Amino acid sequence: MSADAPTNVALVTGASSGIGAATARRLAQAGFAVGLCARRTNRLAALAETIARDGGRAFATPCDVRDPQAVRACVEAVEDALGPIDVLVNNAGLGRDAPLLEGPVEAWQQMLETNVLGLCVATLEVTKRMRARDDRGHVVHIASMAAHRVPTGSGVYAATKFAVRALCEGLRRELRAAGSRIRVTEISPGFVETEFAAVFHGSEEAARAVYDRIRCLSAEDVAQLVAFAVTRPPHVQIHDILVRPTEQED
Template sequence: MRLDGTVALVTGASSGIGEAAAVALAHQGAAVAVVARRRERLEELAARIGKDGGRVLVIEADVTDEAQARAAVERTASELGRIDTLVNNAGVMLLGPAQDAPVTEWQRMVEVNVLGLLYCAHAALPHLIRAADDGPRYVSDMVNISSVAGRIARSGSGVYNLTKHGVGAFSEALRQELTKKHVRISLIEPGAVETELAGHNRPEVLEGIRNTFGDVERMQPEDIADAIAYVVTRPRHVAINEVLIRPTEQER
């Protein structure tokens, strides 16, 4: 099922998985609202999608601010007419031992990975329910981007694990709540992907990440975007609840 006549909203769209997901959904025919803090990056992305004939709405917003998150959702629905697909992709990964960790890093991960996702989900739900009652597909999708860290806890990533396990729990509970309404809730759990995500860590943490994954051929953002596009283009009676994607060489 192509996405012609539908509208998708993608958070964290200024780079990495979010950027690739916006391109992939536009290629499937969706009008796309791209949301992030870096407007210049979003404008560049919009130009690329527009050059291929896609319809794009650029929204500069910080989803950790509830008012901005809600405004981004409402602006999407107002200017593009509806919301059929929400990709909750905005996230941060700040690793390191819990002992002596900067608590501000923990706060940032909870704000982005949990609260930002919840704000967008809450604001979008009425629109997704409405879209599932209407054409062209009579089904809508919320895709929450988690991580392998949402399945496996590791030393040195406790709070990141906490946030991503929480995303998984919320997604499954919401799935059960909305499944009869044909609002599909899907969880994507990537392993190592070549993005900017790890680059925000402290130097000593970055060294550890390089030691762990240095020899692994990482996935590209387009690999995850391909999975997102697959999930949201299934027929109405098919729901892909959870997708775990690792690089072939990643052990755990």
């Protein structure tokens, strides 16, 4: 971490795999104490152990971001364990194969509640605390290239990520209007090889077919961008980073 960086505790949502796990490891290496949350507690515990073994500090707490009360409890638990949160990485999210002409509605609901509602509640709970202290900090939203164009069949997933983009700009404007020094950033990746495609298609085999088509980004590629954004000097606010695998066409 650079000497003038104001941050030292980060909460990463969806830290049990993929981009969230890589971001937690990367931020720990950069000197942050990291709060880890997700639903799969065994994964979180293993990651916290790895981070500690590598000389970092981590605290794992279960949280389903669809439940506002659980998010509140998670933020409280992380602050009790590690101290005031300086960086929130809103990464928890998922896509489901649920076209607009087919549903199922339950999959739309899960995407909307996780990717949009969960992100809003986590942001509210953390920024409330930041504002009550010195009104500094950084909120990073993991959006998607699907926040910038709509892949066929992924209308609802894209709608959640377009929403994330609107929420990033909406938050930035509210913070500026309030005279706050909290910064906001979104990162919009294309294909990243994680558990995302297996969750989307409901099968490992289909996921392999997605990731074998081209050389995808790694979770670590995205984690490096998060670490870069949150370690800029306080007067620098990166708004959005669009990042695709070189071979990705769309």
